[in-house]
Amino acid sequence: DGGITQSPKYLFRKEGQNVTLSCEQNLNHDAMYWYRQDPGQGLRLIYYSQIVNDFQKGDIAEGYSVSREKKESFPLTVTSAQKNPTAFYLCASRTGNTGELFFGEGSRLTVL
């Protein structure tokens, strides 16, 4: 079945370490997004990409990096520069024809 796969679902890291969250989609969607959810904060946009080899910063891009080398993949790296990395991270994708985003199951990152 088509969908968006995020891995790992749970991740623990020590402070100061970089970590990369995987997001893969087989929906043939052009656009992909990374959001972060914190308790009581809703979803905040980190980065998004409308096409391969191109991406834009969202509202809270500091301390994060992304790449879009393939249409299917949009990995997010949480760097040591991110001051509060513990959060629930959501990847989403969208076809160019409609406005709704399809979300993955999320990855919960806990920095110890």
Add this chain to the structure above:
Amino acid sequence: DQQVKQNSPSLSVQEGRISILNCDYTNSMFDYFLWYKKYPAEGPTFLISISSIKDKNEDGRFTVFLNKSAKHLSLHIVPSQPGDSAVYFCAASAGGSGGSNYKLTFGKGTLLTVNP
């Protein structure tokens, strides 16, 4: 500055009654609005959307109303069922339902609890 506001963190209703979730926005460039439903530790799922050229959109038990002059939209669920218990997010975009710079801005969410 929060551009999409859901001022009620939680709402509790009885099974079979109507649930009304509210959302306000401040950015007058927003012209496409969506509602998502989210269970804990899962990704949000799309429920219903509305374009600014309409003031109502209906899909089964879910109806979204848009009042552009008040910059307000609401989601009505009738009748409410226990399985509707979840966090509901309002989202908005500028530039319609597409475009090269399309992105969604989300509210903080409202936790709906439907009691049997």
